[in-house]
Amino acid sequence: MSNSSNYSYVPYQVMDTDSAFRTTLLRYVRHWYWFLITLGLMLLAAYVYLQFKQPIYLSQSSLLIKDEKKGLDSDNILKDLEIFAPKKIVENEIEVFKSYTLMNQVVQELGLDVTYFHDTPYGPRELFQQSPIRLIIEQPTSALYQEKPFTIQFIDNNSIKVENKLYPLNTSIQTSMGRLRFFPRQAISASTEPLLIQVAPRHKTAKNYLRVLKAEPTSKASTVIMLSIETGVPDKGEAILNRLIDLYTKASVLDKNRVASNTLNFIDDRLQLVSGELQTVEKGVETYKSSEGITDLGLQAKGFLESAQQNDTELSQVTIQLQALNDVQKYVNSQPAYRSGTPATLGLNDPTLLGLFETFTKLEAQRDQLMRTTSEKNPLLQTVNSQLQTVRSNISENIGTMQKILAGAQQQFLAKNHKIESVIRTIPAKERILLNITRQQAIKNDLYTYLLRKREETAVSYASAISDSRVIDAALTDEKPIKPNKSLLFLLFGLAGLVLPAAFLAVYDLVNNRVMHRSDVEEGTQVPILGEIVKKKQSEALVVANRSNTVIAEQIRMLRTNLNYLRSSQDSSQVLLFTSSIEGEGKSFISLNLGASLALVGMRTVILEMDLRKPRLRQSLNLPDGPGLSNYLSGETSLPQIVTPLPDKPNYFIITSGPLPPNPSEVLSSPRLQQLIMDLRRHFDYILIDAPPVGLVTDAQLIAQHADATLYIVRHDVTPKNCLKMLDSLYREKRFNKLNVILNAVQNDASSYYSYGGYKSDLYQTKGVQKKKSFLSRFNPN
Numbered sequence: 128m129s130n131s132s133n134y135s136y137v138p139y140q141v142m143d144t145d146s147a148f149r150t151t152l153l154r155y156v157r158h159w160y161w162f163l164i165t166l167g168l169m170l171l172a173a174y175v176y177l178q179f180k181q182p183i184y185l186s187q188s189s190l191l192i193k194d195e196k197k198g199l200d201s202d203n204i205l206k207d208l209e210i211f212a213p214k215k216i217v218e219n220e221i222e223v224f225k226s227y228t229l230m231n232q233v234v235q236e237l238g239l240d241v242t243y244f245h246d247t248p249y250g251p252r253e254l255f256q257q258s259p260i261r262l263i264i265e266q267p268t269s270a271l272y273q274e275k276p277f278t279i280q281f282i283d284n285n286s287i288k289v290e291n292k293l294y295p296l297n298t299s300i301q302t303s304m305g306r307l308r309f310f311p312r313q314a315i316s317a318s319t320e321p322l323l324i325q326v327a328p329r330h331k332t333a334k335n336y337l338r339v340l341k342a343e344p345t346s347k348a349s350t351v352i353m354l355s356i357e358t359g360v361p362d363k364g365e366a367i368l369n370r371l372i373d374l375y376t377k378a379s380v381l382d383k384n385r386v387a388s389n390t391l392n393f394i395d396d397r398l399q400l401v402s403g404e405l406q407t408v409e410k411g412v413e414t415y416k417s418s419e420g421i422t423d424l425g426l427q428a429k430g431f432l433e434s435a436q437q438n439d440t441e442l443s444q445v446t447i448q449l450q451a452l453n454d455v456q457k458y459v460n461s462q463p464a465y466r467s468g469t470p471a472t473l474g475l476n477d478p479t480l481l482g483l484f485e486t487f488t489k490l491e492a493q494r495d496q497l498m499r500t501t502s503e504k505n506p507l508l509q510t511v512n513s514q515l516q517t518v519r520s521n522i523s524e525n526i527g528t529m530q531k532i533l534a535g536a537q538q539q540f541l542a543k544n545h546k547i548e549s550v551i552r553t554i555p556a557k558e559r560i561l562l563n564i565t566r567q568q569a570i571k572n573d574l575y576t577y578l579l580r581k582r583e584e585t586a587v588s589y590a591s592a593i594s595d596s597r598v599i600d601a602a603l604t605d606e607k608p609i610k611p612n613k614s615l616l617f618l619l620f621g622l623a624g625l626v627l628p629a630a631f632l633a634v635y636d637l638v639n640n641r642v643m644h645r646s647d648v649e650e651g652t653q654v655p656i657l658g659e660i661v662k663k664k665q666s667e668a669l670v671v672a673n674r675s676n677t678v679i680a681e682q683i684r685m686l687r688t689n690l691n692y693l694r695s696s697q698d699s700s701q702v703l704l705f706t707s708s709i710e711g712e713g714k715s716f717i718s719l720n721l722g723a724s725l726a727l728v729g730m731r732t733v734i735l736e737m738d739l740r741k742p743r744l745r746q747s748l749n750l751p752d753g754p755g756l757s758n759y760l761s762g763e764t765s766l767p768q769i770v771t772p773l774p775d776k777p778n779y780f781i782i783t784s785g786p787l788p789p790n791p792s793e794v795l796s797s798p799r800l801q802q803l804i805m806d807l808r809r810h811f812d813y814i815l816i817d818a819p820p821v822g823l824v825t826d827a828q829l830i831a832q833h834a835d836a837t838l839y840i841v842r843h844d845v846t847p848k849n850c851l852k853m854l855d856s857l858y859r860e861k862r863f864n865k866l867n868v869i870l871n872a873v874q875n876d877a878s879s880y881y882s883y884g885g886y887k888s889d890l891y892q893t894k895g896v897q898k899k900k901s902f903l904s905r906f907n908p909n
Contacts (some may be wrong), residue, residue: 186364755785
């Protein structure tokens with residue numbers, strides 16, 4: 128029998144769960160218990176993790192960096208010198224805060240290289256100020272810096288046990304870890320809990336704290352630095368930040384007073400020198416007046432004296448500047464290559480020289496700052512040294528130039544004095560001598576007074592110097608720890624509890640090579656899908672009964688209705704062949720129940736157990752052994768002898784396989800098979816053939832020529848996907864008449880199907896099918 132030329136069928140759509148998304152979602156819903164179990168286990172794991180995890184607290188402090196000029200106030204000596212320190216740069220101050228030198232001092236002063244713990248049910252917990260004792264390391268050995276902490280047990284108020292040995296408190300003791308001392312911070316007794324102590328090298332401790340220390344400006348436009356550190360103990364973080372700020376402030380004030388200190392030393396040296404010269408001049412005046420008996424020179428040369436005094440005043444200014452230049456030159460030449468400090472430039476008003484001294488002071492400050500953090504070979508430090516040498520050379524050249532200019536001016540003033548002296552030659556020599564002496568006395572007196580005033584101003588500025596920073600907020604720690612984040616941790620563990628089973632199912636689907644969805648069949652082959660059968664939950668072989676309203680029974684009835692589309696003629700019998708790819712796909716179950724459904728609507732139906740290798744129908748129906756198809760095809764019996772009515776199933780008959788032959792393929796090739804089908808067509812409306820799997824043996828292809836249509840069973844999660852290629856080849860090569868697919872054991876949510884419960888009208892309507900009177904009616908006791 129060949130395919131009908133006008134055969135056309137639209138793939139069967141039973142519900143909207145064919146979409147991959149909804150099918151996958153329903154698959155996950157069916158395994159809801161795994162999601163619930165993994166979610167509970169992960170939340171429990173998160174709770175246990177939180178109990179054993181050491182909480183971490185965040186301590187913060189803010190500091191204002193004043194954007195002012197560093198050093199002495201504008202009212203002091205530096206105002207006249209016009210030497211101002213550079214403005215502070217916030218980024219540089221941040222680097223100072225994060226320097227190893229400062230943190231190492233903090234670790235040393237607070238004893239952070241020694242960590243104290245006490246045992247809890249959830250593991251060791253760190254102590255800081257609450258530790259009952261403090262370990263003082265006097266002379267350590269390498270054994271002290273072990274990875275595991277050592278235990279301190281308290282025997283009484285004066286004794287402790289270390290390494291199973293008793294030692295007194297607050298006394299230097301010699302142990303295998305070195306010479307140590309345990310200083311009690313509070314009252315100790317035998318009831319005091321044991322203590323765990325972990326000691327780390329100081330430099331490693333300082334580096335570890337630098338890693339967790341954060342110093343950053345609050346905004347780009349502000350000069351406020353926010354300091355923060357994460358520690359396991361709140362008061363520890365606060366102590367670190369407060370001590371770090373204290374050390375920074377002290378270093379800032381010390382650096383700020385260095386210039387003032389150098390200026391004070393220079394002024395003191397000059398005062399001693401000028402004081403000696405002034406005493407010498409004053410004594411000379413006294414001696415000269417006493418020896419010459421001079422009391423008053425009169426007013427005769429008053430006009431001349433005024434001119435001489437004016438000229439002398441200008442000459443004095445030049446002389447003062449020359450002396451100041453000489454003193455500065457001596458000071459510069461007497462200092463080493465990279466001297467520390469700046470000489471006083473009293474009485475000098477040359478802007479170029481003052482600018483050079485300002486540049487020199489800035490470079491000295493920059494070099495001092497680099498010397499604290501870098502080595503002598505640092506390229507940046509060498510560059511600064513080179514710049515210092517260049518500026519110092521320029522200072523020397525400038526001093527020399529000014530000396531020449533002032534010397535020339537001095538010569539002019541001296542020449543003018545000679546002219547005035549020629550006019551006042553009439554003035555006694557004594558008066559002229561006295562005038563020279565008093566002139567020197569006035570110069571020395573003015574210089575001495577000036578130095579005293581500047582010394583007091585510098586001393587006041589030195590004593591009142593404060594840091595250029597101000598603490599806005601002292602170190603403060605949040606009450607709640609920032610790590611671990613409980614809400615986030617529970618959320619992540621909860622998501623992991625939901626993702627793990629979903630990932631497992633996804634990986635399972637990925638590596639699974641079996642048909643899982645309707646789309647797998649539609650993508651793998653062009654064979655039409657006649658119907659879908661959900662997975663059977665009952666254990667009975669027959670699930671279709673007269674009053675059955677189950678989902679699977681309704682789907683069998685819908686499949687029965689769709690058989691109309693496979694008919695070529697409504698008046699003739701229909702032979703249906705059931706086969707599959709492999710064993711266990713449910714072809715015997717579907718053929719048996721479809722036959723029962725046909726019999727319920729009055730269609731005389733016979734089912735042939737033509738799987739002569741592994742018959743299942745007789746076993747499923749608990750039928751006794753007897754003659755069957757193998758006997759008929761071998762010519763050992765007749766047709767009436769092998770047709771058996773099913774109990775309590777009117778219009779439903781079965782022909783069992785009979786004894787299993789040794790050569791099933793040769794038996795099925797017998798010409799009696801065609802005669803059998805022709806005889807059954809005359810007496811039955813439907814002949815259902817339960818054939819072997821087509822993917823294993825050729826029996827189904829031998830029977831296919833006698834069938835009007837072939838129903839190919841594809842079972843969910845059983846049929847391999849590569850068998851769909853074979854199915855598509857069979858369809859394209861037309862080896863089976865009207866080949867259609869039935870999806871079996873589809874694992875979808877049964878609630879998405881609907882039942883026809885309450886309706887008794889048949890879904891199947893016959894059109895012109897004549898009732899046949901069978902000679903086999905005598906085998907039907909009903």
